Amino acid sequence: MNLVFRILFVALVVFGAPLASAGELAVIVNAELDVTTLTKEQVAAYFLKNQASWPSGSSVDPVFYAEDNPLRIAFDKAVLSMTPGEEDRHWIEKGYAGGIKPPAKVPEEKMALALVALKKGALAYVSAASATDPKVKIVLKVSY
Amino acid sequence: MLCCYRSVLASFALVALASPARAVEIRFNAFGDFSVAMPIGEPASKEDDELFKAHGASPQPVNTGQGFQVAGSDFVITADLNEHLTFQSEVNLQTCRGCSNELELDVERMYLNYAIHPLFNFQMGLFFTPIGYQNRNLYARAWLMNSVQIHDFTEEELGLVPTHTIGAMVHGTLALGASNLMYAVSMGNGRASTPNSSVYARDTNPASEVAFLLEYRLTTLKNFRVGLSGWTDQAVTKMYGPEYGDGPIADKQLKLRDVGFNPYVVIDNGSFGLSAEAVSATMTDKNKKNEQLKDNGWRNESFHYRSYTAEVVAHLQSGKLHPYLRTDRTQLPNENGGPFLSQRDGEHKYVPDFRAVMVGVAYDVFTFNRLKLEYIAHQDGPRRNTVVAQTAYGF
Numbered sequence: 166m167n168l169v170f171r172i173l174f175v176a177l178v179v180f181g182a183p184l185a186s187a188g189e190l191a192v193i194v195n196a197e198l199d200v201t202t203l204t205k206e207q208v209a210a211y212f213l214k215n216q217a218s219w220p221s222g223s224s225v226d227p228v229f230y231a232e233d234n235p236l237r238i239a240f241d242k243a244v245l246s247m248t249p250g251e252e253d254r255h256w257i258e259k260g261y262a263g264g265i266k267p268p269a270k271v272p273e274e275k276m277a278l279a280l281v282a283l284k285k286g287a288l289a290y291v292s293a294a295s296a297t298d299p300k301v302k303i304v305l306k307v308s309y
Numbered sequence: 310m311l312c313c314y315r316s317v318l319a320s321f322a323l324v325a326l327a328s329p330a331r332a333v334e335i336r337f338n339a340f341g342d343f344s345v346a347m348p349i350g351e352p353a354s355k356e357d358d359e360l361f362k363a364h365g366a367s368p369q370p371v372n373t374g375q376g377f378q379v380a381g382s383d384f385v386i387t388a389d390l391n392e393h394l395t396f397q398s399e400v401n402l403q404t405c406r407g408c409s410n411e412l413e414l415d416v417e418r419m420y421l422n423y424a425i426h427p428l429f430n431f432q433m434g435l436f437f438t439p440i441g442y443q444n445r446n447l448y449a450r451a452w453l454m455n456s457v458q459i460h461d462f463t464e465e466e467l468g469l470v471p472t473h474t475i476g477a478m479v480h481g482t483l484a485l486g487a488s489n490l491m492y493a494v495s496m497g498n499g500r501a502s503t504p505n506s507s508v509y510a511r512d513t514n515p516a517s518e519v520a521f522l523l524e525y526r527l528t529t530l531k532n533f534r535v536g537l538s539g540w541t542d543q544a545v546t547k548m549y550g551p552e553y554g555d556g557p558i559a560d561k562q563l564k565l566r567d568v569g570f571n572p573y574v575v576i577d578n579g580s581f582g583l584s585a586e587a588v589s590a591t592m593t594d595k596n597k598k599n600e601q602l603k604d605n606g607w608r609n610e611s612f613h614y615r616s617y618t619a620e621v622v623a624h625l626q627s628g629k630l631h632p633y634l635r636t637d638r639t640q641l642p643n644e645n646g647g648p649f650l651s652q653r654d655g656e657h658k659y660v661p662d663f664r665a666v667m668v669g670v671a672y673d674v675f676t677f678n679r680l681k682l683e684y685i686a687h688q689d690g691p692r693r694n695t696v697v698a699q700t701a702y703g704f
Contacts, residue, residue, distance in 0.1 A: 206487065210528035218427040218484055246531075246579055250676035251628060257703055258453055260338060262446050264387045264397040264422060 189293035227268035228289035340703035341382035342451035346374025348693035364553035439493030439522035452703030468504025516543035532577035612642035
């Protein structure tokens, strides 16, 4: 029996860590934006437009994906503490209250990268390995 | 707020026609609810019930539920005309409460917003006054509310708070790190001549309504706001006698200045929420030196009214299940509701106060659908305790 426990323990040590953390997201902004790092709470406030402008005064333009996109599911859970359904509800509520636009929806992370590279106020998230464009910079990394 | 069909349809058509050629981005949303209510037992006060039967403003008091109810649907069109200019229109197709086969088309909002700078934006048209939290964010939107009950101070039929205005507003937000400070100041047409009507155009009231709001938000919590808002307005109305059933006194006009304050606090960390909001306002005879109210049988020249709501809610099962407890109270002015808020259908009517506790549970069965089951225990007035089930939608 002891042997079985030892094998299980070794297996947990070897395989447990990668199982607990399946991937890493990078929150990105335009390289010219005067922001270097952000906390999870700050990203959530900017992304949900509870804080609608950057410190410079320019408007925040978040970018997101379809409800069933794995990146969105991971970001919503890890950063916004929401499900994609709750996030949709948030945007409808914002729209009712003051006509506030939901984020621009893109089909894949390549487009999110391109949008952030192009637009100074844009805010998006991609898988950490993809954030290599010099026109964007990483302001937060999140494991999920 | 009965509206003109043509102007609404024309504005909808204009927006719709403009979109393909100029690439105007248009969003369409709607919300509404269906309810079934079962009153239980006797009215909270038999005396008030008798009074309501004799002098009530409609077949049943406002916020009374009985049987199946279709409240109506709100249709919201938002058009982003360009990066800085947004048009928003909200049309409410609502049923006439206590009537048969009658629907009203009601314009809730129709305005243009110029987003100039985070600190300074300009809005013009018909919009919610910058008063309170409920008025600007929930406003009888059952899908977003936990309780079934509509707050008295956002109930247009009561006219306690000038919930809408036709005018202009400046508003902005100052970012302060993890928090921000929002302000809004509006100026619009003064109150209409009766509490449950509005003036869309050709305002004959010489006074304007001015409203303000200052709100502090902490952005690191799901919802944290503390705000103070208020207004000053004037009603130019007919002089009625102080007793129920009194009609207007011929050729006598009454000018009442109203000043109100509306503080509120909303705290929600995603697991637990608390909100409280109060309205305190006074209507005063503007020409009290002439003693015109006293000359016509009224004992006072100043009429105070107040209303509050407080709610606690828990968010369980990954935020889908929301058990809540709420209490509301509304006290209309002394002297049978005062000379303005009690005017209905050309007569001085009995508009009852409201004091109740609501306990219930809301469940988000799908993203765009919320089910509710609520028990309303009335502490006073002509209403009966009621069990209400509601399905509310928004998309």
